[in-house]
Amino acid sequence: MTYRIVLLPGDGIGPEITRVARAVIERAAALSGFSVRFEEHAFGGASIDRYGEPLTDETLAACQAADAVFLGAVGGPKWDKAPSRPEAGLLALRKALGVYANLRPASVHPALADKSPLRADLVAGTDLLIVRELTGGIYFGRRERTDSQASDTCTYSRAEIARVARVAFEQARLRRGRLTSVDKANVLETSRLWRETVSEMGARDYPDIALDHMYVDAAAMHLLRAPASFDVIVTENMFGDILSDEASMLPGSIGLLGSASLGEARPGIFEPIHGSAPDIAGQDKANPFGAIEAAAQLLDALNETDAAARIRKAVNAMHEAGEWTGDLGGDLTCSGAGVKLVERLEAE
Amino acid sequence: MTYRIVLLPGDGIGPEITRVARAVIERAAALSGFSVRFEEHAFGGASIDRYGEPLTDETLAACQAADAVFLGAVGGPKWDKAPSRPEAGLLALRKALGVYANLRPASVHPALADKSPLRADLVAGTDLLIVRELTGGIYFGRRERTDSQASDTCTYSRAEIARVARVAFEQARLRRGRLTSVDKANVLETSRLWRETVSEMGARDYPDIALDHMYVDAAAMHLLRAPASFDVIVTENMFGDILSDEASMLPGSIGLLGSASLGEARPGIFEPIHGSAPDIAGQDKANPFGAIEAAAQLLDALNETDAAARIRKAVNAMHEAGEWTGDLGGDLTCSGAGVKLVERLEAE
Ligand SMILES: CC(C)[C@H](C(=O)O)[C@@H](O)C(=O)O
Ligand SMILES: CC(C)[C@H](C(=O)O)[C@@H](O)C(=O)O
Secondary structure, eight states: OEEEEEEEEESTTHHHHHHHHHHHHHHHHHHHTOEEEEEEOOOTHHHHHHHSSSSOHHHHHHHHHSSEEEEEEOOOGGGTTOSSOHHHHHHHHHHHHTOOEEEEEEEOOGGGGGGSSBOHHHHTTOEEEEEEEOSSGGGSSOEEEOSSEEEEEEEEEHHHHHHHHHHHHHHHHHTTSEEEEEEOTTTOHHHHHHHHHHHHHHHHHOTTSEEEEEEHHHHHHHHHHOGGGOSEEEEOHHHHHHHHHHHTTTTSOGGGOEEEEEOSSSOEEEEESSOOOGGGTTTTOSOTHHHHHHHHHHHHHTTOHHHHHHHHHHHHHHHHTTOOBGGGTOOBOHHHHHHHHHHHHHHO | OEEEEEEEEESTTHHHHHHHHHHHHHHHHHHHTOEEEEEEOOOTHHHHHHHSSSSOHHHHHHHHHSSEEEEEEOOOGGGTTOSSOHHHHHHHHHHHHTOOEEEEEEEOOGGGGGGSSBOHHHHTTOEEEEEEEOSSGGGSSOEEEOSSEEEEEEEEEHHHHHHHHHHHHHHHHHTTSEEEEEEOTTTOHHHHHHHHHHHHHHHHHOTTSEEEEEEHHHHHHHHHHOGGGOSEEEEOHHHHHHHHHHHTTTTSOGGGOEEEEEOSSSOEEEEESSOOOGGGTTTTOSOTHHHHHHHHHHHHHTTOHHHHHHHHHHHHHHHHTTOOBGGGTOOBOHHHHHHHHHHHHHHO
């Protein structure tokens, strides 16, 4: 079995962390007895520079034909004024691959509890998963603009809500059986439809899941007051963007987390959640653990759970040994952390 | 000079904290040599129960004729299924009074730093002000709903953006001269108009203010990573709802904060930012400091800065003496904290 993985290194620190992810996937695959073929394509700002657009037809076709897509990072001030922005490529890719469910786990490793901006006693035991709707809502609605006025429309259909809610309910079943649906049903019509749809599904198909509803403003507070009380959170695109970035601070470094964007069929998109960090690009300083976690999520999605588990075990061992990059107070370089991780994979 | 203040105690703990605010305003006014006349009206759920609607014409007329409106809290599960919800009354009141700028300060008193969910070292020195646009955006846009689909539209005009930005720039001038404008200009058309408008105003009218722009997801992170780095934040209605609730956790108890909603002319609306907390309503347990801070904001807006300063001084003295309600680890009741505060006002 050979998997085809498209790598989109992208911009800023994207290429350096993608190199680490590639090496880690390659090694974990060899140890678990399957093989991978990588194909690299320009994406985001890098693609604008080369081809004048952030996502070419050729790159998209390659992604569509792949078993999985690994994305480094896109964007940077260099393209802020470009007629077509790197971010537009990302949104187009999500839409074209139909990856409507973005899964962002955030858990706090005990060895890292004192790196969190939250008090260690409060953040201890946090292990949550945000399931964000990724191909609908105000991100993809009608836009209007005149010189003096602008508008954006948020639209959701029952079917769009149901399919992402199903992913969240199923994840809750695999975890601790709790699902918090986040909306603003006291104000928004889309949120009322969201709440109705999720409630009906819960009562009909998931009586075993403890479902509750929370307003988005209350959720923003609760993530700080009692982060360990959450299991799975499901929410619409814009709220998910904000809450998942807020939650990403809990583990102490945004450099640690990965995200999986999944649709009905392969390929999914797997990426670290940090940005392109142009200020440290090319300096071999970036924290590659987010990319490594994304690599593990990618293997999980391919059902290569053995390889994914190997990677997570090696990551945990590094945390326990305090083998970190500078953002966590360690002295490893980005590539050095990658080499260490591959060594630990071998050693097991 | 006699000010007319309309009190809208509302629901849940609203009445008990409003009683404290009233006593405090009354005493501070007497000490500073002016007088107030209070008028109480039903609002929110309490008004639904009595009149079938959350905001009656009579209550609205009274608010319009007042010098200031003090609001306790509205809402509760009791009215969640009501045809007209308490929240609808609040939105209608904001719109009718034209209070387009919602000012929410959040600062961390040193005596309370260890109550914050954030690490004390990180939260120390935090003193920020969120200026939230309050009468536009997706809260007031066109809504559509069929059985299988729903939509909400977010619209902003240049004029709506400019007037709230002006409030924020002026506040920045009174404070530390920094303004962070928060948007999602990499995705939303309204955010691009927002950024354009704020940038132009900054360059033209406020060259003395250090203006920067931040995406809303980055802001949600940055509030946790470096809360003390913010001075004034300005943002649109929905983002402001989420970020100001997130920021409200920084001082350790949501019970401490007040908000002022201001328009072109009086009256403004002044309220604690906590909700109606139906679970502890009527038990004399609520923390009245948020209502007391809202009372001080009300007096500031009436230009009675001497009376406002008296109140804040007494509040600080109570913090330093650890005279708190149960949510902060103290043993005062809600009314008891009010009595203590009035005593401290006298003593000065
Ligand atoms: C770059 C931007 C368009 C994107 C989003 O808002 O979805 C990013 O913030 C993310 O969360 O992946
Ligand atoms: C009750 C609700 C409509 C309101 C809002 O979202 O504006 C509240 O959350 C607030 O922030 O004042």
